[in-house]
Amino acid sequence: MSIVPDNLKYVKTHEWANLEQDGLVQVGISDFAQHQLGDVVFIELPERGRKVIAGEACAVIESVKAASDIYSPVSGEIVDVNTVLTDVPELVNQDSYLHWLFRVKPSNPAELDKLLIAGQYAASVSSV
Amino acid sequence: MKETPLKQTPLFNLHRELGATIVPFAAYQMPVHYPLGILSEHRHTRTAAGLFDVSHMGTVRIDGDADLYEHFEKLVPGDIQGLLPGQVRYSLLLNDRGGIIDDLMVMRPASDTGQRQLLLIVNAAGKQRDVEHLRSKLNGNAAVEWLQQRALLALQGPKSAYILSHYCDAPDRLKFMQCGEFAVDGFGDLFISRTGYTGEDGFEVSLEANQAEAFARSLLGFPDVLMIGLGARDSLRLEAGLPLYGHDLDETTTPVDAGLVWVIGKRRREQGGFPGFSIIRHELVEGPARKRVGIKPNDKTIAREGTEIQSGGRAIGAVTSGGFGPSLPGPIAMGYVETAFAKPGTEVDLIVRGKSVAGQVVSLPFVAHKYVRYSVFSI
16 A cells, blocks of 8 residues: 555645645655656756646656656746755655655645645545 | 457466566566566576566477478578587578568477477567468478467576576586476476576576476575566666567668677578578678667666667667666667767767757677686586
8 A cells, every 4th residue: 555645735647745834835756656656767857947837747757667757736936856866766766755856836826725635646546 | 449368378377476567568468577676676687586487478399301400591590500409599580671570599409310390489479470471481391380388487697507406407508508308307398498688697498388387486485586577677688788679670670780690600691591681791791771789878867769869960860778777777778870870989869858868879788798608618
């Protein structure tokens, strides 16, 4: 069984979003996703300052098996990327909730309310 | 269109029991990896011993008269008449343009007397077509039988000889590219060759399908032996620089541009008598228009199959196999480039997701082969 923390919001494409106290949204991939991907060997992060809309592909995770697009759960500006993952991409396999990919300054914070809550996401992946 | 149900190998239940992730591959349900994962399975094979189910590949027996090898040479560029009893040769079925229909292992059993026999191991995807091709070309001169009741297991890695020595003396009697039949208590007659697709020392074992699961379970009783899926099989062969049919080789590639000139026997290079000889001879003299090479991206970016290779903004080739090499560790690829750019050290650009990534042409293999070869100096 994969881990689905209660305090995060999710997208059916297996990203999680976390609204931080400073108003930024941290984005990563779910434990289910890292398990499905298998050993992660390369992560391509977006450029800082890039404007994205919700559902837009803006990062790529390469596992030994294949390349997978990562979609931003919310619209806004990429203000920070986790460059540690550029050098040590396998950290995502160790803890995909600790090792976020990028931070978005949301242009429409209400989008967060439309994301899946933990129970809904857990139900969607338990049937896979 | 009617969907054909996927086939299963004799080890299917064992794969399920071991928790394999099963994917469709060449009309079979095959294990791509086990819970350990591709990276660890790959490393285990390089350091201990990996057991692979390759029963989806085709085993074909050809029986004929004293002139069987001459007839078979009309289909492949290899020196088949020069094969010694118990010797294995890698060869290629060629079309009339010198293109590769399939790559295969050709084995001359140690025990043939009077009647001539060859055993072939062909790729899973093309086995039906290969059998039809062999039957039509050898028509009347040999009997072609597809041995569908055989299973094929590969035991690969530095500890495989020690493991197999518990069953028979094949590790003592066989060197790289040699084969023989070995009676093993409880498992019947095993046809064993010291061959593989990982670059490691190792063996491939053909046995009756109904013995395969028991034999596999027995091997897995050794702590050094783990079952390995197709994912690691692919990264192991890529590191070893070994081409994969349907990706690095196809009907438009010739032995010359594929860098497989060594497959063409010396006598055959002069005398010909195989499909596409005039085209191949021309390429041997003039040089091919393109060549298969190894490529290393300079950073961690993975250049997968289909990635365009450029020089100075101009397309000069494409990647045909690309992935992550766990032993390096780092990204590695194989592909074809125009001959002018095929020299190791040549700087190239790889176009990955619309962005240019610098890379370098390198010589193959990426990881040195560790075959246990026959030497005239060995005792």
